[in-house]
Amino acid sequence: MQASQNRITELFNIKYPIIQAGMIWHSGWRLASAVSNCGGLGLIGAGSMYPDILRENIRKCKEATDKPFGVNVPMLYPNIEEIIQIILEEGVKIVFTSAGNPKTYTETLQKEGLKVAHVVSSTKFAVKCEDAGVDAIVAEGFEAGGHNGRDETTTFCLIPNVRKHISKPLIAAGGIALGSQMKAAMILGADGVQIGSRFAATTEASAHENWKKKITELQEGDTHLTLKELAPVRMVKNKFFGELETIYQSGRDKEALIASLGRARAKKGMFEGDMEDGELEIGQVSALIDDILPVETVFNHLLEEFENIKMPVL
Numbered sequence: 309m310q311a312s313q314n315r316i317t318e319l320f321n322i323k324y325p326i327i328q329a330g331m332i333w334h335s336g337w338r339l340a341s342a343v344s345n346c347g348g349l350g351l352i353g354a355g356s357m358y359p360d361i362l363r364e365n366i367r368k369c370k371e372a373t374d375k376p377f378g379v380n381v382p383m384l385y386p387n388i389e390e391i392i393q394i395i396l397e398e399g400v401k402i403v404f405t406s407a408g409n410p411k412t413y414t415e416t417l418q419k420e421g422l423k424v425a426h427v428v429s430s431t432k433f434a435v436k437c438e439d440a441g442v443d444a445i446v447a448e449g450f451e452a453g454g455h456n457g458r459d460e461t462t463t464f465c466l467i468p469n470v471r472k473h474i475s476k477p478l479i480a481a482g483g484i485a486l487g488s489q490m491k492a493a494m495i496l497g498a499d500g501v502q503i504g505s506r507f508a509a510t511t512e513a514s515a516h517e518n519w520k521k522k523i524t525e526l527q528e529g530d531t532h533l534t535l536k537e538l539a540p541v542r543m544v545k546n547k548f549f550g551e552l553e554t555i556y557q558s559g560r561d562k563e564a565l566i567a568s569l570g571r572a573r574a575k576k577g578m579f580e581g582d583m584e585d586g587e588l589e590i591g592q593v594s595a596l597i598d599d600i601l602p603v604e605t606v607f608n609h610l611l612e613e614f615e616n617i618k619m620p621v622l
Contacts, residue, residue, distance in 0.1 A: 325500025330380020383408025429457020487613025
């Protein structure tokens with residue numbers, strides 16, 4: 309892919325319109341800085357960090373790269389006001405918000421000179437984002453790993469519909485790990501892409517090696533979107549997933565679901581490496597990920613595939 313200016317590269321002052329998703333337990337300063345150094349936009353995932361840990365990661369990221377990077381902030385998480393204050397104090401210039409109302413902090417951040425993107429899973433909420441004045445919109449199909457939309461709209465259907473209804477720069481997310489998928493998303497109307505699962509299986513990701521290896525072993529059908537009663541999440545079918553299914557079979561007890569999740573399951577799985585009792589969040593595209601690679605190699609593959617993919621002649 310030739311480096312060229314489009315609305316995303318201009319907005320974030322980056323070389324390529326490739327954003328690394330701010331994934332919990334994966335997206336520390338090493339991953340974010342590596343992506344930014346390759347010409348994309350690295351995001352630190354604040355969702356799994358205490359405020360002091362976030363501050364440390366921001367400072368280390370600034371030391372590791374002189375390129376733009378940002379922070380992903382799930383707005384329904386605790387300590388949100390403290391997290392926003394740290395972002396402002398540390399001079400971060402880009403914030404991606406998710407899991408909440410885009411109006412809550414957009415104006416506050418923009419007044420301090422920050423660029424704000426918000427993640428949505430439907431055209432309806434994309435329009436609300438535009439009305440809220442965000443600088444860019446991430447439209448994420450339900451193929452994506454982690455917390456997801458309730459409507460189960462695929463990326464291929466979501467992107468062209470969002471494009472039809474908004475004028476802001478549009479970033480496609482969900483089910484993108486190859487250069488060919490990146491090109492397809494941009495043909496459908498996206499100005500850039502956000503990639504999570506492929507960057508989860510990199511040497512720089514902060515997740516446990518057991519989990520990275522597991523990602524490379526997953527096949528089609530090994531993940532499932534569940535927990536719609538709480539907040540929909542796509543996860544690997546393991547022992548913990550089976551416990552959730554048992555709760556469903558016994559009557560969809562919401563309190564029992566909350567209790568099961570409340571045992572730091574995501575940290576246990578993705579960060580501490582417990583492949584049976586931990587919560588393992590990853591996208592359907594994991595079936596295409598066969599190896600753990602350095603970020604630079606992932607980038608080279610993406611750009612080469614994007615450049616070499618040939619459009620069929622009708």
